[in-house]
Amino acid sequence: MAKLRKLKEAVIEKLIFLSGIASIVFVALIFIFLLREGISVLKSTSLGAFLGGKYWYPISDPAKLGILPLILGSLLVTLGAIALAVPLGISAAFYIAEVAPARLRNILKSCVEVLSAIPSVVLGFLGITILVPFLKHSLNLPTGLTAFAGSIMLAFMAMPTIISISEDAINAVPREYKEGAIALGATHWQSLHRVIIHGALPGIIAASMLGIGRVFGETMAVMMVTGNAAVIPTSLFQPVRTLTATIAAEMGEAAKGSPHYFALFAVGIVLFVISFLINLTADLFLNRVRKR
Amino acid sequence: MKRLCLPAFSLLCLSFFAPFLDSPAAAAQKSVSFQIKGSDTMVNLGQAWAEAFNAIHANVNVAVTGGGSGTGIAALINGTCDIAESSRAVEEKETKQAEAEGIRFNQEIVALDGIVVVVHPSNPVKNLTLDQLREVFMGNIKNWRMLDGPDIPIVLLSREVNSGTHIFFKEHVLRRGKKKGTEEFSPGALMMPSSYAIAEEVANNENTIGYYGMGYISPRQKIIAVAKDANSPFIEPNIQAVRSNAYPISRPLYLYTNGTPQGVIKEFIDFVYSKEGQEIVKKTDFVPIK
Numbered sequence: 001m002a003k004l005r006k007l008k009e010a011v012i013e014k015l016i017f018l019s020g021i022a023s024i025v026f027v028a029l030i031f032i033f034l035l036r037e038g039i040s041v042l043k044s045t046s047l048g049a050f051l052g053g054k055y056w057y058p059i060s061d062p063a064k065l066g067i068l069p070l071i072l073g074s075l076l077v078t079l080g081a082i083a084l085a086v087p088l089g090i091s092a093a094f095y096i097a098e099v100a101p102a103r104l105r106n107i108l109k110s111c112v113e114v115l116s117a118i119p120s121v122v123l124g125f126l127g128i129t130i131l132v133p134f135l136k137h138s139l140n141l142p143t144g145l146t147a148f149a150g151s152i153m154l155a156f157m158a159m160p161t162i163i164s165i166s167e168d169a170i171n172a173v174p175r176e177y178k179e180g181a182i183a184l185g186a187t188h189w190q191s192l193h194r195v196i197i198h199g200a201l202p203g204i205i206a207a208s209m210l211g212i213g214r215v216f217g218e219t220m221a222v223m224m225v226t227g228n229a230a231v232i233p234t235s236l237f238q239p240v241r242t243l244t245a246t247i248a249a250e251m252g253e254a255a256k257g258s259p260h261y262f263a264l265f266a267v268g269i270v271l272f273v274i275s276f277l278i279n280l281t282a283d284l285f286l287n288r289v290r291k292r
Numbered sequence: 293m294k295r296l297c298l299p300a301f302s303l304l305c306l307s308f309f310a311p312f313l314d315s316p317a318a319a320a321q322k323s324v325s326f327q328i329k330g331s332d333t334m335v336n337l338g339q340a341w342a343e344a345f346n347a348i349h350a351n352v353n354v355a356v357t358g359g360g361s362g363t364g365i366a367a368l369i370n371g372t373c374d375i376a377e378s379s380r381a382v383e384e385k386e387t388k389q390a391e392a393e394g395i396r397f398n399q400e401i402v403a404l405d406g407i408v409v410v411v412h413p414s415n416p417v418k419n420l421t422l423d424q425l426r427e428v429f430m431g432n433i434k435n436w437r438m439l440d441g442p443d444i445p446i447v448l449l450s451r452e453v454n455s456g457t458h459i460f461f462k463e464h465v466l467r468r469g470k471k472k473g474t475e476e477f478s479p480g481a482l483m484m485p486s487s488y489a490i491a492e493e494v495a496n497n498e499n500t501i502g503y504y505g506m507g508y509i510s511p512r513q514k515i516i517a518v519a520k521d522a523n524s525p526f527i528e529p530n531i532q533a534v535r536s537n538a539y540p541i542s543r544p545l546y547l548y549t550n551g552t553p554q555g556v557i558k559e560f561i562d563f564v565y566s567k568e569g570q571e572i573v574k575k576t577d578f579v580p581i582k
Contacts, residue, residue: 057476059453069479128489133496142499143447145482228452228483239482249452249485252363255389 034272038265041065045259050266056230056241058250058260065263069230071270073147073240076233077222080151081158081215086208088155089162093204096163097170098192109164116160120153124224127153132225139237145227147240153221158211165210169203170196209282216275219244243271324556325353330364330377331456332486333405333505334545337576338377344572345563352556361456368548369393374557376548379405379456379505398549402564404579406506406529406542407461410491410513412498417441419526421519422540425465428501431478436499448481449490449502457487460543461503503541506534507577534579545578 041050045065053066096108127149136144173196181191197204219242227239228249247264254261328338335358342354359367364376369390382390382397390397409425411417417439420428427433429448437443451458467473484490487504494502495512502513506529509515517526520540533539553561563569570580 055479059459060474060476061472128492132493136497142445143482143493143497145493223485224489228485229480230483231479239480241483249483250454252359252366252454255362255366255385257389258385 031272034265034269038262038267038269040262041259041266043259044262050263051270054232056246058254058263063259063263065259067243067246067263067267067270069232070241070243070246070267071274072233073226073230074216074242074244074271074274076147076236076240077150077154077226077242078212078216080148080236081154082208082212084151084155085158085162085211085215089159089207089211090166090204092159093163093166093170093207094192094197097167098188098196109167112160112163115156116164118156120157120218120221121224123153123156124221127221127225141237143227143239145225145239146237147226147233148236150222150226150240150242151236153225154215154218157218157221158215161214162207162211165207166200166204169200169207172203173199206282209278213275213278216278217244217271219248223248243267247271323351323353325355326374326557326560327367327372328354328356328375328377329359329367329373331361331379331545332358333379333455333457333507334377334403336507337403337545337573337578340572340576341560341564341569344568345560348563349556349559352560354560360452360454361459362454365548368397368550369395371395374549375560378546378548379543380459381544381546382548395550398551398553400547400549400561400564401544401581402547402561403545403570403573403581404534404542405545406534406539406579407457407464407503408506408509408529409501409503409516409518409541410494411501411516412494412496413512413514414498415441415514417516418514419517419519421522421524422465422468423521425518426468426475429461429466429477429481430475431480442498444499446501447497447499448478449484449493449500450477450481451487451490451503452483452485457503457505461541464541464543506579509577531574531579542579544581 044063045053050065050067051071052068053064054068055064055066056069057064092108092112096105096112100108131152132144132149134144135141135146135149177195177199178191181195182188186194222242223245226242226245228241228245229239230241230246231239233240247267250260251264254264328342330338335356338356342356345354346352361376361378361380364373364378365382365386367373368376369386370393381399387397409420415436417436420439424433424439428439428446429450431448433439433446435443435445450461453459462475462477463469463471463473466475466477482493484493484502487508490502490504491508491510491513494500495510501516509529515528517528518540519526527533527539529539529542534542547561547564549557549561552558570582573580
């Protein structure tokens with residue numbers, strides 16, 4: 001009887017262990033698969049020409065497979081989105097957590113949740129019918145399909161993540177800090193920007209990084225509003241083509257086993273590596289903040 | 293996601309057992325279905341054929357999806373569709389892949405299409421030669437002023453590379469019919485995910501020039517008359533001009549099947565060629581072959 005129970009426990013333990021490492025296994029498998037398919041791109045182009053090439057003509061013969069414009073396009077759209085979403089999101093989180101009266105707080109919180117529930121294709125649709133013509137006319141651009149339009153769409157998508165996680169971080173700051181600050185004669189504003197922000201900083205950075213991660217991998221809305229021209233961008237107000245949009249737009253057509261097909265997997269590797277670096281930086285930074 | 297899993301799983305179970313539930317008697321009455329996939333240009337046409345065909349053959353379900361000619365041909369090779377709609381002929385590369393998978397393409401020319409070059413209705417430019425179009429889409433002519441238009445930059449709109457329309461325009465206009473040419477769209481050309489997106493942007497933006505299949509013609513965009521060369525007349529795309537081959541940017545539309553069509557697929561193809569089928573071609577703004 002006791003033996004049976006021991007066996008049962010051992011089995012359950014192993015099962016839980018398996019579930020625990022499942023995500024690691026999946027990540028490893030995905031990376032191995034991407035690597036296996038993507039590495040073949042080196043048969044038709046060199047690593048330097050792939051990462052540094054300025055022209056993306058994947059179906060020409062011979063194909064030109066330079067993804068520099070795509071990498072820069074993705075980075076530019078993401079940077080624009082961060083510049084919009086991070087300050088707005090953090091301010092909103094502070095307002096919701098510290099300033100807003102209880103009733104308004106609840107309404108705002110549910111609105112943020114609704115915002116995160118909007119499918120990206122719907123946002124993209126609104127973008128193409130409202131935002132793009134508006135940008136064109138108000139900024140007097142040749143076309144509204146620009147990196148900036150993509151950044152605005154992505155900022156919308158990153159905001160809910162940034163707001164809700166920052167807000168949790170602010171609420172997690174011990175009450176005593178704020179009470180102490182006010183007891184020492186600080187105003188509400190002083191206690192906010194001198195005391196609470198320091199306590200909540202690691203959480204706020206984590207929130208921003210998660211927001212950035214979401215933005216960088218987003219595809220649909222970006223594909224609909226950025227114009228998808230594979231040129232090296234020189235400003236936020238011109239069309240760009242992102243890594244994600246390139247995979248989404250071209251994967252259906254790419255003939256299996258062609259240089260184009262392998263190149264798209266290699267683009268996937270580049271995306272994977274950049275996302276990994278974003279998360280790694282976030283982690284390193286967070287650890288440093290915690291130790292201090 | 294988690295909440296989706298259970299219904300999806302039970303559906304999977306059901307679909308697994310469904311074949312065993314059918315009694316032999318029911319099999320005679322069983323409805324058949326097949327898949328049509330491919331060219332975005334032809335998706336409305338395919339849909340209209342499918343609906344009319346279903347009205348005659350109530351037990352046949354036809355599912356029509358787009359995605360681009362290349363997508364449809366790839367699906368036919370992979371065995372995930374029964375008929376591929378394509379706005380270009382299959383390439384040698386694709387035929388080889390198909391052979392490797394044991395698929396033999398059977399080609400049917402079922403309609404004709406003119407590719408229409410469009411600009412914003414306020415644009416005074418109304419005639420362009422093929423050479424001018426090539427220079428514009430390669431990015432060598434960058435301002436409407438150089439075409440006797442207003443002094444504003446030209447914004448180029450193109451379809452994505454998975455579109456048969458993109459490939460046809462590139463080979464026919466940019467490369468003057470030479471498949472192996474080296475001319476490319478300007479890297480600054482905007483790649484739009486659909487013909488609808490091109491139509492929308494052209495209707496809203498006076499800087500743009502774009503192209504789409506004849507099925508998308510609407511008064512919200514202005515059609516450009518095209519001449520083969522400087523000595524030829526400027527021709528507007530319409531049914532007569534495409535059928536008589538006078539309009540320089542026109543093309544056949546294809547259906548591809550695996551081998552000689554049989555059974556319900558054959559019935560469908562016969563229907564497409566019938567008077568009623570070709571009437572539908574006309575109604576969806578393409579050009580009937582007869």
